[in-house]
Amino acid sequence: xxxxxxxxxxxxxxxxxxxxxxxxxxxxxxxxxxxxxxxxxxxxxxxxxxxxxxxxxxxxxxxxxxxxxxxxxxxxxxxxxxxxxxxxxxxxxxxxxxxxxxxxxxxxxxxxxxxxxxxxxxxxxxxxxxxxxxxxxxxxxxxxxxxxxxxxxxxxxxxxxxxxxxxxxxxxxxxxxxxxxxxxxxxxxxxxxxxxxxxxxxxxxxxxxxxxxxxxxxxxxxxxxxxxxxxxxxxxxxxxxxxxxxxxxxxxxxxxxxxxxxxxxxxxxxxxxxxxxxxxxxxxxxxxxxxxxxxxxxxxxxxxxxxxxxxxxxxxxxxxxxxxxxxxxx
Amino acid sequence: xxxxxxxxxxxxxxxxxxxxxxxxxxxxxxxxxxxxxxxxxxxxxxxxxxxxxxxxxxxxxxxxxxxxxxxxxxxxxxxxxxxxxxxxxxxxxxxxxxxxxxxxxxxxxxxxxxxxxxxxxxxxxxxxxxxxxxxxxxxxxxxxxxxxxxxxxxxxxxxxxxxxxxxxxxxxxxxxxxxxxxxxxxxxxxxxxxxxxxxxxxxxxxxxxxxxxxxxxxxxxxxxxxxxxxxxxxxxxxxxxxxxxxxxxxxxxxxxxxxxxxxxxxxxxxxxxxxxxxxxxxxxxxxxxxxxxxxxxxxxxxxxxxxxxxxxxxxxxxxxxxxxxxxxxx
Numbered sequence: 001x002x003x004x005x006x007x008x009x010x011x012x013x014x015x016x017x018x019x020x021x022x023x024x025x026x027x028x029x030x031x032x033x034x035x036x037x038x039x040x041x042x043x044x045x046x047x048x049x050x051x052x053x054x055x056x057x058x059x060x061x062x063x064x065x066x067x068x069x070x071x072x073x074x075x076x077x078x079x080x081x082x083x084x085x086x087x088x089x090x091x092x093x094x095x096x097x098x099x100x101x102x103x104x105x106x107x108x109x110x111x112x113x114x115x116x117x118x119x120x121x122x123x124x125x126x127x128x129x130x131x132x133x134x135x136x137x138x139x140x141x142x143x144x145x146x147x148x149x150x151x152x153x154x155x156x157x158x159x160x161x162x163x164x165x166x167x168x169x170x171x172x173x174x175x176x177x178x179x180x181x182x183x184x185x186x187x188x189x190x191x192x193x194x195x196x197x198x199x200x201x202x203x204x205x206x207x208x209x210x211x212x213x214x215x216x217x218x219x220x221x222x223x224x225x226x227x228x229x230x231x232x233x234x235x236x237x238x239x240x241x242x243x244x245x246x247x248x249x250x251x252x253x254x255x256x257x258x259x260x261x262x263x264x265x266x267x268x269x270x271x272x273x274x275x276x277x278x279x280x281x282x283x284x285x286x287x288x289x290x291x292x293x294x295x296x297x298x299x300x301x302x303x304x305x306x307x308x309x310x311x312x313x314x315x316x317x318x319x320x321x322x323x324x325x326x327x328x329x330x
Numbered sequence: 331x332x333x334x335x336x337x338x339x340x341x342x343x344x345x346x347x348x349x350x351x352x353x354x355x356x357x358x359x360x361x362x363x364x365x366x367x368x369x370x371x372x373x374x375x376x377x378x379x380x381x382x383x384x385x386x387x388x389x390x391x392x393x394x395x396x397x398x399x400x401x402x403x404x405x406x407x408x409x410x411x412x413x414x415x416x417x418x419x420x421x422x423x424x425x426x427x428x429x430x431x432x433x434x435x436x437x438x439x440x441x442x443x444x445x446x447x448x449x450x451x452x453x454x455x456x457x458x459x460x461x462x463x464x465x466x467x468x469x470x471x472x473x474x475x476x477x478x479x480x481x482x483x484x485x486x487x488x489x490x491x492x493x494x495x496x497x498x499x500x501x502x503x504x505x506x507x508x509x510x511x512x513x514x515x516x517x518x519x520x521x522x523x524x525x526x527x528x529x530x531x532x533x534x535x536x537x538x539x540x541x542x543x544x545x546x547x548x549x550x551x552x553x554x555x556x557x558x559x560x561x562x563x564x565x566x567x568x569x570x571x572x573x574x575x576x577x578x579x580x581x582x583x584x585x586x587x588x589x590x591x592x593x594x595x596x597x598x599x600x601x602x603x604x605x606x607x608x609x610x611x612x613x614x615x616x617x618x619x620x621x622x623x624x625x626x627x628x629x630x631x632x633x634x635x636x637x638x639x640x641x642x643x644x645x646x647x648x649x650x651x652x653x654x655x656x657x658x659x660x
Contacts, residue, residue, distance in 0.1 A: 020428075054398070054425040056644065057387035068384070087417040087443070095384040098350075113417070313648075314386065 002150040002181065006102070007075040007290035009152035011144070011174055012063025013136040013160050013167065014081030014105075015115040016088045019127075019275065019313055020055035022120035027128055034122065037129040037191045039163060045132035048118050057088075059095035060117055060315045062158040062190060065276045069283025069305055071100035072321040075290050078102040078152065080143055080170075084135035088114035099316075108138040119275055121313065127275040133164055140166035141173040149174050150181035154212065154286055159190030162198045175209055184241075186212035188282055189219040196222060206239050212289075213243040214282045220245055229253075242295070244285055244302065246278060252303065254295050263299035266307035266328075276315025280305040284325075297329070304328045332480040332511065336432070337405040337620035339482035341474070341504055342393025343466040343490050343497070344411030344435075345445040346418045349457075349605065349643055350385035352450035357458055364452065367459040367521045369493060375462035378448050387418075389425035390447055390645045392488040392520060395606050399613025399635055401430035402651040405620050408432040408482065410473055410500075414465035418444035429646075438468040449605055451643065457605040463494055470496035471503040479504050480511035484542065484616055489520030492528045505539055514571075516542035518612055519549040526552060536569050542619075543573040544612045550575055559583075572625070574615055574632065576608060582633065584625050593629035596637035596658075606645025610635040614655075627659070634658050 027034055030048060040048065059068075067077040079096055083089030085107040092114060096103045115134035119127050139161075149155050155178040161167040178185045187210045189195050195202055202223060206213055213236065215223065220232040220243075229247065236243045237255050246252045251265040284305035288298030308317050308324060317324075357364055360378060370378065389398075397407040409426055413419030415437040422444060426433045445464035449457050469491075479485050485508040491497040508515045517540045519525050525532055532553060536543055543566065545553065550562040550573075559577065566573045567585050576582045581595040614635035618628030638647050638654060647654075 049424060052428065054389065054428040054646065055421075057421065059384065091385075091387065094379060098382065098384040316384065318643075 002147060004151060004153050005076065006078045006152040008067055008070045008154050008156050008286050009078045009080065009149060010063035010067035010156045011080045011161065011170060012061050012158040013115055013133065014064060014083045014092050015061040015117045015131065015136070016092055017058050017060035017117050017119055017275065017315060018049070018055045019058070019119045019121060019273070020053040022052065022122055024122055026052070026120060027122065032120065032128050032130065033193070034128050035126050036193050037131055037160070038193070040130045040132050042112070042132060045116065045118065045130070048130055052118060052120060056313065057091070058314050058316065059092045060276070062160055062188060062279050063156055064096055065279035065315045066156060066282045066286070067101050068096055068099045068316050069280045069321065070287050072317055073283060073287040073325060074322050075287045078148065080105050082108060082135050082139040082143065083114045084108045084112065086113050088116065089135070105143055108135045111135060111138055121273045121275070125271040125274055125310065127273060137164040137166060139164065139170050141169045144170045144173045144177065146177040149177035150183065152183060153290060154184045154186050156186040156188070156282065156286065158188050159194045159198070159202065162194065162201065179209070184211040185209060186214070186282070186286065188278065189213070189215040189223060192218040192222040195219050199223065206236065211241045213240045214246070214278065214285070215243070216246045216248070216278060244299065246281055252299055254299050256295060259295060261296050261299060263296065263303060266303045268307045268311050271310050273313045274310050276309045277306045279315060280309040280317060300329065301325060332477060334481060334483050335406065336408045336482040338397055338400045338484050338486050338616050339408045339410065339479060340393035340397035340486045341410045341491065341500060342391050342488040343445055343463065344394060344413045344422050345391040345447045345461065345466070346422055347388050347390035347447050347449055347605065347645060348379070348385045349388070349449045349451060349603070350383040352382065352452055354452055356382070356450060357452065362450065362458050362460065363523070364458050365456050366523050367461055367490070368523070370460045370462050372442070372462060375446065375448065375460070378460055382448060382450060386643065387421070388644050388646065389422045390606070392490055392518060392609050393486055394426055395609035395645045396486060396612045396616070397431050398426055398429045398646050399610045399651065400617050402647055403613060403617040403655060404652050405617045408478065410435050412438060412465050412469040412473065413444045414438045414442065416443050418446065419465070435473055438465045441465060441468055451603045451605070455601040455604055455640065457603060467494040467496060469494065469500050471499045474500045474503045474507065476507040479507035480513065482513060483620060484514045484516050486516040486518070486612065486616065488518050489524045489528070489532065492524065492531065509539070514541040515539060516544070516612070516616065518608065519543070519545040519553060522548040522552040525549050529553065536566065541571045543570040544576070544608065544615070545573070546576045546578070546608060574629065576611055582629055584629050586625060589625060591626050591629060593626060593633060596633045598637045598641055601640050603643045604640050606639045607636045609645060610639040610647060630659065631655060
């Protein structure tokens with residue numbers, strides 16, 4: 001039996017975000033589905049970047065944001081993901097390490113550049129994401145060390161990994177290694193379009209392989225192709241040990257067998273940008289679990305983290321999350 | 331006589347900012363003089379970057395920030411500066427163009443990478459800057475088109491250009507071209523350490539070549555080596571057509587021959603990061619001049635712009651500056 005060295009091992013696409021404000025007319029003009037994540041190729045990335053406004057760059061990636069949040073909250077976290085050995089790749093590696101996450105995946109030395117996500121933030125604070133996967137397509141099973149997975153209490157996987165074929169193999173290998181070592185597997189469904197692309201396989205994952213599921217209302221409704229949140233919640237009950245289902249300003253519902261908790265959203269004075277909300281939600285929740293807290297308190301930690309990150313531009317917390325939790329939870 | 335196509339032509343170091351919060355102890359540990367701008371080499375940049383926290387990247391550069399502000403305010407602006415043909419260089423070019431500034435300086439295709447400024451923002455909102463000039467050392471007189479200068483009502487130069495030798499030659503050529511075409515020359519003294527490095531030459535510039543001078547209290551005191559703001563103000567009177575002297579929360583004093591205006595600072599609810607304050611101040615002031623406004627109103631526009639930029643992280647405005655001016659000035 002390997003000793004546990006990490007509370008959470010995150011595996012995901014390693015991405016640098018480029019955020020800029022945009023009007024709704026910009027989305028219409030460029031045929032962008034508001035709130036979604038679209039995969040784009042290099043040419044489309046050049047075109048959209050040329051059209052979008054002046055931006056700021058910051059490290060992103062769904063699972064990467066989550067482990068960054070876990071580390072910021074005082075948890076032990078590690079990340080596996082593929083950057084290229086270029087300027088944005090060095091920025092990604094610097095930022096995730098600077099926040100306290102162990103990150104040792106070797107960068108690709110040839111091929112596509114580090115992935116970027118062009119994010120348009122509309123005045124209603126919704127983010128619309130356009131991801132050029134770049135070097136993320138180089139991630140493969142060889143990047144997953146089974147001993148590392150065995151040394152991690154929870155292996156957290158993002159649904160987006162299902163898009164690049166090599167990353168999907170890495171996902172499956174990590175899941176198997178966690179199972180073999182009797183560790184937990186957590187999954188974020190990522191995005192309702194992503195669920196659309198991989199529904200049958202995601203259903204199998206949720207029903208047979210995942211212990212802790214994160215999904216928002218749209219994603220869980222899409223997964224089960226039902227027409228209400230309640231129907232989706234009933235469908236997922238019993239499949240996972242824990243499902244944390246988020247509903248934006250309506251708060252979240254946490255389902256664990258017979259246990260059902262309805263947690264109110266944390267109040268936010270002014271919602272600026274929802275980028276990263278779900279990622280930091282998962283960070284708070286998983287850190288709570290690692291600390292041995294009960295589900296309602298895990299849900300509150302999750303909500304407090306999400307409320308912080310939507311109150312400003314960018315996907316990662318701007319304040320000391322650990323101190324914030326202490327203030328809020330008492 | 332060439333027709334005027336630009337209200338302001340800015341010439342400066344083309345820099346991408348890397349901003350991260352830092353404690354005062356970090357400054358002490360790394361021997362950084364709070365509030366200043368230090369020039370660093372590539373090794374020192376690597377060392378400091380490795381030690382600093384997770385950051386965000388955004389386009390910066392003093393004169394570049396100013397012309398970005400002029401364009402955001404509706405003025406016609408152009409920028410001359412040197413990036414490398416790399417990822418950060420493309421980000422710089424994208425951002426300045428996206429905001430409406432004409433920027434056609436060809437990037438360097440070899441040599442050092444695009445310049446970056448590692449900026450530590452302490453809890454008191456002060457920024458401490460560490461600049462690796464990178465490709466900026468490639469700027470030279472060949473990058474200054476005399477017709478472009480002649481087509482610009484005001485050529486705005488940053489004192490920082492005096493650091494790389496080629497840029498200094500570009501500065502002198504631009505100043506001569508503006509003179510020859512009977513256009514105005516504006517200068518920002520940039521930084522009190524920069525004034526220390528080049529005092530004799532800056533004195534000559536201010537006394538003989540500059541029409542519009544921007545300086546903060548420390549810089550103008552350093553220039554004249556006096557011990558009070560008033561003494562510095564008396565010293566500069568008569569040398570420039572206009573001197574706009576900024577004093578942070580004490581507001582600004584504008585001196586123009588016999589005219590002296592004392593303009594109060596705009597109130598700011600919470601000062602977050604002073605990066606770019608002086609640059610956007612100059613943008614508001616120069617745009618006011620271009621619009622034919624009186625000096626007190628130019629001073630108010632300047633102060634309103636500065637107040638916006640210090641209320642958040644980063645050197646460029648986050649709101650629609652033109653709309654903000656309309657609301658504030660009525």
